[in-house]
Structure formats: C-alpha cells, structure tokens
Amino acid sequence: MQPTTAPRPPWYREVGATQWKSFLAAWIGYVLDGFDFVLITLVLTEISDDFGLTTVQAASLVSAAFISRWLGGAALGALGDRFGRKTAMIVSILLYSLGTFACGFSWNYLSLFTARLAIGMGMAGEYSASATYVLESWPTRVRNRASGFLISGYSLGTVAAAEVYKWVVPAFGWRWMFYIGLLPVLIALWVRRSLPEAQEWKATVSARGEKPPNPFAPLFATPSRALVNVVLTVVAAGSLFCVFTPVGAGLVPVLSVLAGLALAAFAVQLGGRRGWLLYLSLIVTVFVAFLYTWPIQALLPTYLKSVLHYSPGQVTDVMYFAGFGTMAGCWLAGFVGDWLGTTKAYALTLVASLVLVFPVFAVKDDLLLLGALLFVLQALSFGISGLLPRYIGGHFPTATRGAGLGFTYNVGALGGAVAPVLGARLAEGMELGRSLAVLTFALTILVVLLVGFDVPGRLNRLLNPGAVRDHLGAQAAAGAPAEPGAHRPAGRAAG
Numbered sequence: 001m002q003p004t005t006a007p008r009p010p011w012y013r014e015v016g017a018t019q020w021k022s023f024l025a026a027w028i029g030y031v032l033d034g035f036d037f038v039l040i041t042l043v044l045t046e047i048s049d050d051f052g053l054t055t056v057q058a059a060s061l062v063s064a065a066f067i068s069r070w071l072g073g074a075a076l077g078a079l080g081d082r083f084g085r086k087t088a089m090i091v092s093i094l095l096y097s098l099g100t101f102a103c104g105f106s107w108n109y110l111s112l113f114t115a116r117l118a119i120g121m122g123m124a125g126e127y128s129a130s131a132t133y134v135l136e137s138w139p140t141r142v143r144n145r146a147s148g149f150l151i152s153g154y155s156l157g158t159v160a161a162a163e164v165y166k167w168v169v170p171a172f173g174w175r176w177m178f179y180i181g182l183l184p185v186l187i188a189l190w191v192r193r194s195l196p197e198a199q200e201w202k203a204t205v206s207a208r209g210e211k212p213p214n215p216f217a218p219l220f221a222t223p224s225r226a227l228v229n230v231v232l233t234v235v236a237a238g239s240l241f242c243v244f245t246p247v248g249a250g251l252v253p254v255l256s257v258l259a260g261l262a263l264a265a266f267a268v269q270l271g272g273r274r275g276w277l278l279y280l281s282l283i284v285t286v287f288v289a290f291l292y293t294w295p296i297q298a299l300l301p302t303y304l305k306s307v308l309h310y311s312p313g314q315v316t317d318v319m320y321f322a323g324f325g326t327m328a329g330c331w332l333a334g335f336v337g338d339w340l341g342t343t344k345a346y347a348l349t350l351v352a353s354l355v356l357v358f359p360v361f362a363v364k365d366d367l368l369l370l371g372a373l374l375f376v377l378q379a380l381s382f383g384i385s386g387l388l389p390r391y392i393g394g395h396f397p398t399a400t401r402g403a404g405l406g407f408t409y410n411v412g413a414l415g416g417a418v419a420p421v422l423g424a425r426l427a428e429g430m431e432l433g434r435s436l437a438v439l440t441f442a443l444t445i446l447v448v449l450l451v452g453f454d455v456p457g458r459l460n461r462l463l464n465p466g467a468v469r470d471h472l473g474a475q476a477a478a479g480a481p482a483e484p485g486a487h488r489p490a491g492r493a494a495g
Contacts, residue, residue, distance in 0.1 A: 011338075014139045022137045023146065026130035027153040029093050033123050034157025035164075036100045037065065040116065041301075042165045043174035050174075051109055054246070063244035064113050065120030066417035069410040070263060071237065076125025077132075077406025088129035088402060096122025097182055104178035113245070124413070128406030131389035135472060136398065143472055144342055148334025148386035152327045159323040162316055218269045229266070236262035244417060263411050270407065274467075278460035279408055282392060285450045286412025292443035293382045294419035295436050296322075303361075303432050314367055321371035322378050329383010337387050342394065342470075346387050347452025350444050353380035357441045361433035381444065394470040395456060401471070 015023075040047075040061055048058045072095070079088045099118030106112035131150065138146040161177075168176050220226040239259035242248030248255050264280060271279035304310040304318055329349075336345040356377040363370040389405065396404035419439075426435035449455070461467050 011142050011145065014142060019137050019139075023134050023150065026089065026134045027150055029089065029126050029130050030150055030153030031157040031160070032093070032097070033126055034154035035161045036096060036119060036157075037123060037154075038158045038161045039100070039177050040065075040103075042161060043169060043177055046169065046174040047112070051112075053109055057109055057246060060245045061109075061113060061116055063417040064116035065123065066414055067237070067240040067244055068117040068120040069124040069413050070407065071124075071233075072121025073124035073128055073406035073410030073413075074266075074403060076121070077128040077402035077404070079125075079402075086133065088125060089133060092122050092125030092129050094122070096120075096126060098122075100178050101182045102178075104175040124406060124410040127389075127409065128402050132393060132402050132405060135390060135393055136401075140473065142334075142338055144337025144345070144387060144390050145334035147388075147390035148330045148332070148337065148383075150389070151386035152330035152383075155323050155327040155330065159320060159327075162319055162323075166316070218272065219266070229269070232262040232265055235259070236266075240414075267407070267411070270403075274464040275460065277463055278395060278456055278467075279404075281450075281456035281459045282395065282408040283412045285447070285456055286388070286392070286409050287415040288443055288446050288450060289385060289388065290413055290415030291419050291422070292440055292447055293385060294416040295422065295439045296378075297382070297416075297419075299432070299436060303436065307432050308364060310367070317367060318371055318374065321375045325375035325378035326382045328375070329379030329381075330386035331383075332379060333384045333386040337390065342387055342391050343451055343454050346384055346391065347448045349380050349384040350448045350451075353377055353384075354441060354444060356380070357444070358437050361437045381440070390472065391451065394472040395460070397468070397471050 044058050044061065047053065047061070072092075076088050076092050076095075079091060096119045099115050099122060102115040102118065103112055106115055131147065134146045134150050135143050164180070165177065168180065219229045236259050239248075239255040239262070243252050243255045243259065263283075267279035267283060268276040271277070300322065301315055301319065304315045310318070333345065333349065336349060339345070340348065356373055360370065360373045360377050363373060388409070392405050392409055393401055422439065426439060429435075430438075457467075457469060
C-alpha cells in the first residue's frame with residue numbers, strides 16, 4: 001500500500017492567531033501611512049491660500065516627504081536589525097504621526113516643510129519595519145500574500161483620507177485634517193505594544209545573545225571615511241532639498257547629479273566588494289517602479305479636472321475606483337505571487353496591465369467606464385507593487401534585511417518625487433492624458449524586464465556566484481541553500 005499524505009490545511013489556518021494579530025497591527029500602520037501621506041495633496045489649495053504660496057512651493061511640500069525617506073529608511077531599518085522589528089515599528093509610527101500632528105500647528109512654508117521631512121523619515125521606517133516584521137512572522141509558503149495584503153492598507157488609507165476631507169475641511173478647516181491624524185495612531189500603538197517579536201528575527205538574530213553587527217559600520221570604518229560620509233550625507237540631503245524647493249532654481253541638473261553620486265557612494269560602501277552591484281540595481285529597479293506608478297497617482301486628479309473638466313464630486317468618485325482597484329490588486333498579487341512565484345507574477349501581471357493603459361486615457365465622457373477601466377488598470381499595475389517588500393526582502397538575509405530593504409527601497413522611492421515633474425514636462429509637448437499613458441506604458445515595460453528577469457539578483461551573482469537566490473524562500477527559511485553552494489554572503493550588508 002502507498003502511504004497517504006495528509007491534505008494540507010487551507011492557507012489561512014497556517015497563519016496562527018498571533019501572526020494575524022501581528023499582521024493587523026502592521027496593516028493599521030500602513031492604513032495610517034496612506035492616510036497621512038495624501039493629506040497634504042488634499043489640502044494644498046487651502047494651505048496655499050493661507051500661506052500665500054506659489055505653485056512650485058506648494059508642490060515641494062508633497063516632495064518634502066520623499067527627500068528624507070532615504071535617511072529614515074536606512075536609520076530605522078538598521079534600528080530594526082539591531083533591536084527588533086517591533087521597536088522600529090513603534091519608533092517609526094511615532095515619528096510620522098507626530099510630524100503629521102505638527103503640520104496642523106505650522107505657521108509658514110518652512111515650518112510645514114520641516115514637519116513633512118519628519119513624516120517622510122517615519123513613513124520610510126514604517127515601510128521597512130512593518131514589511132520585515134510581517135514577512136518574518138508569517139509561514140514561508142504564504143509570504144507573498146503577507147506582502148500584498150499588507151500594502152493594501154495604504155490604498156484604504158488614501159480612500160479614507162478623501163472621505164474625511166469632504167466632512168472635516170469645509171466645517172473645521174485644513175488644520176484639523178492633521179490633528180485627527182493623531183487619534184488612530186494611538187490605537188495602532190496600543191495594538192503593537194503587546195506584540196511578540198518577529199519569529200525569524202528572534203530565531204536568527206536575537207537568539208545569539210548579542211547584538212548583530214551594525215550594518216552601517218563600513219561607513220565609519222576609519223576616521224577619514226567617517227568624515228567623508230558625513231560630508232556626503234550633507235551633500236545628498238542639501239542637494240535634494242534644493243532640487244525640490246525654489247532654492248535650487250536653475251541648478252536642478254547639477255544638484256540631481258550630486259545627490260545621485262552621494263547616494264550611489266553609500267550603496268557601494270554598504271554592499272561591499274560582493275554586494276555593491278545588488279544595492280545599486282535594486283535602487284534602480286525601485287526608482288523605475290515608482291516612475292511608472294506615480295505619474296498617474298500624482299497627476300490623475302489634475303487630468304480629470306483640467307482635461308476632462310470633471311467636478312470635485314466626479315473626481316472623488318473616480319479616485320474611489322482607483323483606490324479600491326489598487327487594494328484589490330494587492331490582494332490578487334499575494335495569491336498570484338504564492339502561486340507562480342514573486343518575479344513571474346510581477347512580470348505577467350504588469351504585461352496584462354499594458355492592454356489598459358491607453359484605453360483609460362481614451363475615455364472622455366463616460367465616468368462609469370473610466371472608473372471600471374481604471375479599477376482594473378490599478379489592480380494589475382499599481383496593485384502588483386504589493387509584492388515589492390517580498391521581492392526586495394528576499395535579496396537580504398534576516399540580520400540585515402531591515403537596513404537593506406529600508407535603504408534600497410527608500411532611495412529608489414525618489415522616483416515618486418521625479419515622476420510628477422517628468423509627466424508634467426512631457427505634457428508640454430502633448431496632451432496630459434497621452435503623456436501619462438506614454439510614460440506609464442514605457443516604464444512598465446522596463447520594470448517587467450528588470451523584475452521578470454530578476455536583473456538585481458543576476459547582477460549580484462556575477463560578483464558573488466554562491467549568493468542565495470531568495471532568503472525568504474522555503475529552502476532558505478529551512479536553513480538549506482536555494483542553489484548549490486548558496487551559502488556565501490552577497491556583501492557586507494547584503495549578508
């Protein structure tokens with residue numbers, strides 16, 4: 001007789017009660033992340049009227065949160081690697097919630113811009129800390145689902161912010177949008193205070209009985225190197241500040257190159273002799289991923305109002321379709337990712353989205369049709385980005401995953417600041433809808449190639465042939481190499 005194998009239980013029963021609680025706490029943080037991030041876009045006109053801002057100054061308030069993300073992601077990611085994911089989550093949510101609250105008390109452009117910098121640092125830390133916490137807490141087989149479900153919280157937060165805006169601002173003014181942002185944060189902190197530490201982090205790092213190596217030690221190996229890197233930090237932060245504010249008018253190309261070179265220098269040092277190419281290629285991949293999604297995210301309301309002449313109520317309706325489409329796409333991404341594999345699911349879903357890019361911007365007078373097409377496009381295009389934490393995190397071992405994911409993702413997230421400007425510049429030579437379609441279509445193809453062929457992983461294995469293909473995969477989680485000889489690190493901070 002052949003031995004019988006017990007049927008595998010449904011996936012949701014593999015996730016224990018504590019793991020669901022861990023997910024809920026992290027998911028609430030992502031909801032608040034989305035809520036807080038879009039607040040500034042909803043009240044820009046009211047803020048501009050109160051402070052007498054120009055269009056450029058108002059737009060720079062949106063970009064401010066991107067300027068500090070790279071620093072917050074790296075610092076708070078390293079905090080999570082050394083002291084635990086739970087600690088980093090709590091510090092991150094405190095930082096961005098207090099920054100949001102401070103926005104309500106701002107008295108001029110500079111004070112509001114400074115508060116937005118704090119929000120950006122906290123949100124960057126929230127992304128890396130919550131993502132690594134959930135991925136390392138859930139069973140290996142369903143980690144794509146964990147990633148997709150988690151990112152869906154951001155979309156719900158943006159929809160909730162749009163709904164709250166309609167009720168709060170007309171009655172109480174724009175400042176109250178920031179004040180009330182503090183209330184749900186208290187709930188999130190209460191939920192997180194009793195959470196256990198991420199299981200994989202405890203098993204591989206905390207169990208050693210000593211703190212893991214500082215992932216940023218290479219930056220301070222010698223006094224001279226430390227001095228150089230302090231200077232590079234100032235150059236990067238100062239250049240980005242000038243690029244996205246009127247201060248750098250006329251010098252944007254030069255300042256952009258300076259900032260890029262400084263950040264690339266950090267990536268090379270953190271990656272080390274074997275991992276520097278992995279760091280740089282992951283940053284480029286994330287940068288392009290933000291470029292293909294954020295033209296629509298940032299300029300869709302402008303397109304609806306200026307080109308289609310939709311009323312505020314109609315714009316809100318369309319944004320609902322987009323927001324819920326993204327949320328559904330994140331859920332879909334989780335299931336498809338666990339079924340086909342992360343890279344294959346990412347690439348095939350993006351290829352399917354290309355069919356809808358131009359039809360979305362061809363619809364003019366049918367709001368329901370536009371909403372339906374946009375729902376599906378966002379589900380297949382933006383929603384699949386729910387797999388980004390899983391994709392990036394798989395390139396780093398547990399001990400340095402927080403810092404590695406936090407740095408590469410949030411440096412690459414600068415693409416989100418560049419995308420609206422690039423879309424607007426392209427629109428100078430063609431209609432805005434067509435420029436958004438062209439930009440989204442072309443950059444989506446590039447992301448398909450980068451992720452579908454796992455270009456960062458392939459480049460990493462050129463310098464480090466024995467690198468583990470997927471540190472979050474079943475074999476890696478079980479302690480076995482994912483391929484023959486896959487036991488050597490990818491670099492200093494990459495393993």
